[in-house]
Amino acid sequence: MSWTPVCDFSAMLPERGVCALVQGLQVAVFRTHDGAVHALGNLDPFSGAYVLSRGIVGTRKGEPTVASPLHKQVFSLVSGMCLDEDKVSVPVYAVRVADGYVEVSV
Template identity: 45%
Template sequence: MNTAENRLSENALVICQHEDLIPNSGICALVNGQQVAIFYLPEEEPQVYAIGNWDPIGKANVLSRGIVGDVQGRIVVASPLYKQHFDLTTGECLENEDTPVPVFPVELIDGQVILRG
């Protein structure tokens, strides 16, 4: 887990470096005491996505360890616990729309992963 401490401005944080990312997979970063799952999909636009790491159905911080894929044209991560799919752009759970996860604005700029808030 990476701890983001380098502030760019009041509303932007450097979460990690590009080389910390794993293609087509997720990592976890601790941001202001909250775990954030960061996914790097080099063939998509945008290339990075950030959602809460907490799986509201499995009740554990595990989404960064899920499998990334495509369900009916939506980029998702499947929870490693009960296999629910969470949309990486909206946070919506495809199997249960009453249990979304938070989505965070994130960018890859000059080799840095930047979370905006």
């Protein structure tokens, strides 16, 4: 597994996302209120726009989520599944914090 550093963990604000280009793919990386990091594909499958990194981070039934900033569909940060349309999902990528840097593997 190859890891790509995307940003300094301390630069990420809780409950916010950032977009990173990792091996030619736009990846939305999120830091939740408890300090966990998650990475999803940045493409909103409903609008076709690369905007999920700008979404609203929250929870649904204890599961960390992001709501698309355009049409407000909610996606699990854990599984990538759309919690509003069960046949739709976005890719989930491996993510970790190593030596203070957030790293993603696609």
